[in-house]
Amino acid sequence: MRLLIPGGAGYIGSHMVKYVQELGHEAVVLDDFSTGHEWAINDCEILRVNLLDQDTLAQLLKGRSFDGVIHFAAKSLVGESVQKPDLYYRNNVVGTLNLVNEMITNDIHNLVFSSTAAIFGNPVTEKIAEDHPKNPINPYGQSKLMAENMLRDICAVHDINATCFRYFNAAGADRSGSLGEAHDPETHLIPNILKSTIPGGSVLKVFGTDYETHDGTCVRDYVHVTDLAEAHFLALEYMKDNSGFSAFNLGNGSGFSVLDVIRSCERAVKKMIPFDPAMRRVGDPPVLVADSSAAICKISWEPKFGSLDAITQSAWRWHEHSGG
Numbered sequence: 001m002r003l004l005i006p007g008g009a010g011y012i013g014s015h016m017v018k019y020v021q022e023l024g025h026e027a028v029v030l031d032d033f034s035t036g037h038e039w040a041i042n043d044c045e046i047l048r049v050n051l052l053d054q055d056t057l058a059q060l061l062k063g064r065s066f067d068g069v070i071h072f073a074a075k076s077l078v079g080e081s082v083q084k085p086d087l088y089y090r091n092n093v094v095g096t097l098n099l100v101n102e103m104i105t106n107d108i109h110n111l112v113f114s115s116t117a118a119i120f121g122n123p124v125t126e127k128i129a130e131d132h133p134k135n136p137i138n139p140y141g142q143s144k145l146m147a148e149n150m151l152r153d154i155c156a157v158h159d160i161n162a163t164c165f166r167y168f169n170a171a172g173a174d175r176s177g178s179l180g181e182a183h184d185p186e187t188h189l190i191p192n193i194l195k196s197t198i199p200g201g202s203v204l205k206v207f208g209t210d211y212e213t214h215d216g217t218c219v220r221d222y223v224h225v226t227d228l229a230e231a232h233f234l235a236l237e238y239m240k241d242n243s244g245f246s247a248f249n250l251g252n253g254s255g256f257s258v259l260d261v262i263r264s265c266e267r268a269v270k271k272m273i274p275f276d277p278a279m280r281r282v283g284d285p286p287v288l289v290a291d292s293s294a295a296i297c298k299i300s301w302e303p304k305f306g307s308l309d310a311i312t313q314s315a316w317r318w319h320e321h322s323g324g
């Protein structure tokens, strides 16, 4: 297969590129490198373009055929989305629309779209399944929900199939240790815990220690980045027999508190990790855990990294390799 991977130079996208290459397929990366890295992708054609640059996008994709498009390109910092909502709606909604327009023009039929648990807002059930109410509480989540709704409407009238995946917390790194998470700024818990252990790293802050959870800290669902890549690949198979629009939640189905994650990182780095308790952050729900049974059943997804220790160990291999 030949696959177009917008956002393929980013954290999850670069693991996707490696995953499909290892299966012997061709990946073509489309990226503006606004948050992605050239070092994260190897042995593939690169289309260097911003999805908002419609003319260049049209020129680069004209007459090209792909078996599928796996679209990761987005801005995804919640805080920044509150400060710059226009940037988020333009990049994540208009960018996706421009991409889909080119798919229609060039007879490309299958899209896998990175959505997020942030479309659900504050949870009203213990685990979040696909039918959970969708009430995003920030422009980032809202932009992804708008993109999902737009894709649903487009699939209804065009020969396009789309599978949306709402990931919970993507985590971990490729087993080689040579590819992993490198956001700037880094807002994710596991890399920030690991970075705090490196000489000169700032002391870790734990935001909120008085939540109604088993140890007072927030509980989240961590899903390994290679398991996510596998789900995206399986979605291409799924769409062969299931046309139109679909959406699935992707997580491990187990919740781990911030302190559980710190303990797991301590086992990975083999030393104690000090932290400072801090005030709760506005908009952090106490618990967010996925119900991924639909993805497991319908796309035959079998996450391999069920254990938190396997996830933190893979992340630590990458942090050691990359020096932070």
Ligand SMILES: NC(=O)c1ccc[n+]([C@@H]2O[C@H](COP(=O)([O-])OP(=O)(O)OC[C@H]3O[C@@H](n4cnc5c(N)ncnc54)[C@H](O)[C@@H]3O)[C@@H](O)[C@H]2O)c1
Pocket (backbone or CB within 6 Å): 006, 007, 008, 009, 010, 011, 012, 013, 030, 031, 032, 033, 034, 035, 036, 037, 049, 050, 051, 052, 071, 072, 073, 074, 075, 076, 091, 095, 114, 115, 116, 117, 166, 167, 168, 169, 170, 171, 183
């Ligand atoms: N990391 C997570 O835990 C998580 C959780 C839920 C959803 N997601 C979604 O998964 C996707 C990938 O996340 P990530 O953590 O790998 O992010 P990332 O920032 O590492 O990767 C995004 C990539 O898209 C590119 N990009 C952004 N806007 C672009 C544009 N307009 N044109 C061309 N390229 C553009 C960036 O340069 C980057 O390479 C995003 O859509 C994100 O919203 C991530």
